[in-house]
Amino acid sequence: MSRIALCPGSYDPVTLGHLDVIERSAALADEVVAAVLWNPDKAGTFAIEDRVRFIENATAHLRNVRVAAFAGQLLVDVARELGASVIVKGLRAETDYAYEQPMALMNRHLTGIETVFLPGAPNFVQVSSSLIKQVASMGGDVTGLVPDEVRDALVALRSR
Numbered sequence: 001m002s003r004i005a006l007c008p009g010s011y012d013p014v015t016l017g018h019l020d021v022i023e024r025s026a027a028l029a030d031e032v033v034a035a036v037l038w039n040p041d042k043a044g045t046f047a048i049e050d051r052v053r054f055i056e057n058a059t060a061h062l063r064n065v066r067v068a069a070f071a072g073q074l075l076v077d078v079a080r081e082l083g084a085s086v087i088v089k090g091l092r093a094e095t096d097y098a099y100e101q102p103m104a105l106m107n108r109h110l111t112g113i114e115t116v117f118l119p120g121a122p123n124f125v126q127v128s129s130s131l132i133k134q135v136a137s138m139g140g141d142v143t144g145l146v147p148d149e150v151r152d153a154l155v156a157l158r159s160r
């Protein structure tokens with residue numbers, strides 16, 4: 001039976017930190033699904049199609065990674081639907097653990113699914129989607145922290 005790992009997130013937009021976790025997950029599992037989870041009641045920065053496309057383009061070289069979007073669903077239900085047996089998340093710092101631990105325990109309580117944490121790559125510790133958006137919106141250069149396509153889309157947002 002093949003082992004499917006689920007890498008969930010808002011991915012608004014995907015960063016090189018996210019992609020590092022997805023790529024490392026691809027080496028650990030038979031298949032990885034990067035799941036873009038979004039709340040239909042909350043307007044994000046990027047359209048869901050854009051978020052999905054950014055990840056697809058950045059993972060095109062990984063044969064066992066695919067991307068899917070889910071609106072307003074519990075992560076455990078997404079995992080069940082996909083047949084995923086493990087959730088994989090990256091941890092940049094202790095604050096990430098404080099945020100992730102209750103969700104990991106709740107998800108295990110709900111269906112028994114385990115969450116595995118990968119230590120975030122040191123060169124991306126400062127990288128989060130929200131910080132990237134803030135820096136880019138004020139003219140900062142985010143090259144090397146997000147895919148070039150995402151950087152260009154952030155620059156385009158500035159002139160809207």
Ligand code: PNS
Pocket residue numbers: 008009010011037038073074075076102103104106107
């Ligand atoms: O990239 P993010 O915003 O840190 O991702 C958080 C996400 C989307 C993975 C998390 O909010 C989530 O799992 N949402 C789905 C709804 C859900 O299952 N909520 C209960 C979690 S215990």
